[in-house]
Amino acid sequence: MLMRKAMHTMCEWKAKENRKSLVISGARQIGKTYIVRAFGKESYESFVELNFIENPEYKAVFEGGLDVDSLLLNLSLYVPTAKFIPGKTLILLDEIQECAEAVTSLKFWTQDQRYDVVATGSGLGMNYRQTSSYPVGNVEYMNMYALDFEEFLWANNVSQDVIEKVRDCFQKRLLVPHAIHMKLLDYLRRYMVIGGMPEVVKTYIDTKNLKDVDDVQRRLYRDYIVDIAHYASPDIQIRAEKCYRSIPAQLTKENHKFQYKEIEHGGRAQKYYSSVEWLLRADMVQLCKLVTDVRFDLDDYARDDFFRAYTTDLSLLMAMKDFSLKQHIVENTLTGNSKGGIYECAIADALYKKGYQIYFYKNETARKEIDVIIQKDGKLVPIEVKSGNTQANSLKWLMKNNRDISYGYKFADGNIGVSEEGIITLPLYMVAFI
Numbered sequence: 001m002l003m004r005k006a007m008h009t010m011c012e013w014k015a016k017e018n019r020k021s022l023v024i025s026g027a028r029q030i031g032k033t034y035i036v037r038a039f040g041k042e043s044y045e046s047f048v049e050l051n052f053i054e055n056p057e058y059k060a061v062f063e064g065g066l067d068v069d070s071l072l073l074n075l076s077l078y079v080p081t082a083k084f085i086p087g088k089t090l091i092l093l094d095e096i097q098e099c100a101e102a103v104t105s106l107k108f109w110t111q112d113q114r115y116d117v118v119a120t121g122s123g124l125g126m127n128y129r130q131t132s133s134y135p136v137g138n139v140e141y142m143n144m145y146a147l148d149f150e151e152f153l154w155a156n157n158v159s160q161d162v163i164e165k166v167r168d169c170f171q172k173r174l175l176v177p178h179a180i181h182m183k184l185l186d187y188l189r190r191y192m193v194i195g196g197m198p199e200v201v202k203t204y205i206d207t208k209n210l211k212d213v214d215d216v217q218r219r220l221y222r223d224y225i226v227d228i229a230h231y232a233s234p235d236i237q238i239r240a241e242k243c244y245r246s247i248p249a250q251l252t253k254e255n256h257k258f259q260y261k262e263i264e265h266g267g268r269a270q271k272y273y274s275s276v277e278w279l280l281r282a283d284m285v286q287l288c289k290l291v292t293d294v295r296f297d298l299d300d301y302a303r304d305d306f307f308r309a310y311t312t313d314l315s316l317l318m319a320m321k322d323f324s325l326k327q328h329i330v331e332n333t334l335t336g337n338s339k340g341g342i343y344e345c346a347i348a349d350a351l352y353k354k355g356y357q358i359y360f361y362k363n364e365t366a367r368k369e370i371d372v373i374i375q376k377d378g379k380l381v382p383i384e385v386k387s388g389n390t391q392a393n394s395l396k397w398l399m400k401n402n403r404d405i406s407y408g409y410k411f412a413d414g415n416i417g418v419s420e421e422g423i424i425t426l427p428l429y430m431v432a433f434i
Helices: 005-014 032-043 056-062 068-078 100-112 149-155 160-172 178-194 198-207 210-231 234-245 247-252 269-281 314-319 324-330 336-353 393-401 428-433
Strands: 021-025 046-051 089-094 116-121 139-143 285-291 302-311 359-363 368-376 379-385 408-412 423-427
Touching: 005 021, 005 032, 005 139, 021 100, 032 046, 032 089, 032 116, 046 056, 056 068, 056 100, 068 100, 089 100, 100 116, 149 178, 149 198, 149 428, 160 178, 160 428, 178 198, 178 210, 178 314, 178 324, 178 336, 178 423, 178 428, 198 210, 210 234, 210 314, 210 324, 234 247, 234 269, 247 302, 247 314, 247 336, 269 285, 269 302, 285 336, 302 314, 302 336, 314 336, 336 368, 336 379, 336 428, 368 393, 379 393, 393 408, 393 423, 408 428, 423 428
Parallel strands: 021 116, 021 139, 046 089, 089 116, 285 359, 379 408, 408 423
Antiparallel strands: 285 302, 359 368, 368 379
16 A cells, blocks of 8 residues: 555544544546545444445435435445444545535534545536536635655655654754655656656556556546546547646746647637636636745746646656657756756646645846746745756845745755855755655
8 A cells, every 4th residue: 555645634534523524626637536435444344335426326425304314324225335424424425526415414414513525526427507506615625736756756665764863854954865865856856757647656556567657647647638638628628638748848948938829820818718718617727826926925927828837747748758758867868958847847746746736937137937836835935946056146146136035945866955144055965755
């Protein structure tokens, strides 16, 4: 079993008194169902699962009264082997976006308090306007992602002592021992080509074969394309697929800005922007928006019409690339813009999985650009990503001209270092500790 941080979060939820129903959202095939099953079977005497895609007949359970006693009566007919033990039962409503009334029922499960309920679903097909009464105030939310780099290290049996040693180096700004540093860079490069989709990671752990990994990645990518056709409305389907397929080309350009002309000749925002928004709601892309000024709160200065688009996991980006790229990354033989672009995607991926909204900044007059800016503990943190260990000139310029920024990060191949200007150089893998 792959160790996931989500398990700890669910344990914290279970420990609360008067807990609300838990809604776990995230992209498809990232392990939501798997982790809830493991949690339910480990932590409860009885575990009951309803999957509304695999068994659409379960929707009938929620067509009558939504009080818990009525639901239990219906459930006993549709799932006769299920045991409902008050205080010792977890009920999983899987792919809940397929059953609007099941969403409504979360209010009644919460108010009843006899049974714990977890609902999982993705943004695909989710239309709350079809829900008669959304359970506002009666649910807790948990966002789940594909495996992050730390979870990937766990999957590869890297000891927690090593991880904590590196975390201590990050916190105290100490050099990472050379042998550990080089090994973690190697693991990071492997993570960049494998990504964090659970099935892909498990395939790598079982076979150590990148061709087998590539086969699984490409199948998952095709599944995502099929999902667009299945869930998007007819007027969105083709445009959303074109937008998604264009992401690798968008990221190979020097400034990585998402341009509609890369989708088709003469493409315009008026035609395609709603498709990008659909991909965002479906957890298929994350956006990094341009800010016109580097001030708190960055969202006030963000431009909706000027952004970069990334896949929500590196597995899916790699599925759109030629297989030979994997070998170049693993062997560290990439050069130029290709290497810098891949590293930037890896940093964006890591920050997304940490829950950060990411932004970038350009000053055309000074000809300076900051790759990524995040907001942490009420402060702005600018980030530059370097494919080698070159100077962070844009970061120096920004910090010199913005006294509200006390430090910034430069991620590179090298080890830790701190400059007089407050620029903290970190190995790329340390983004896991931000």
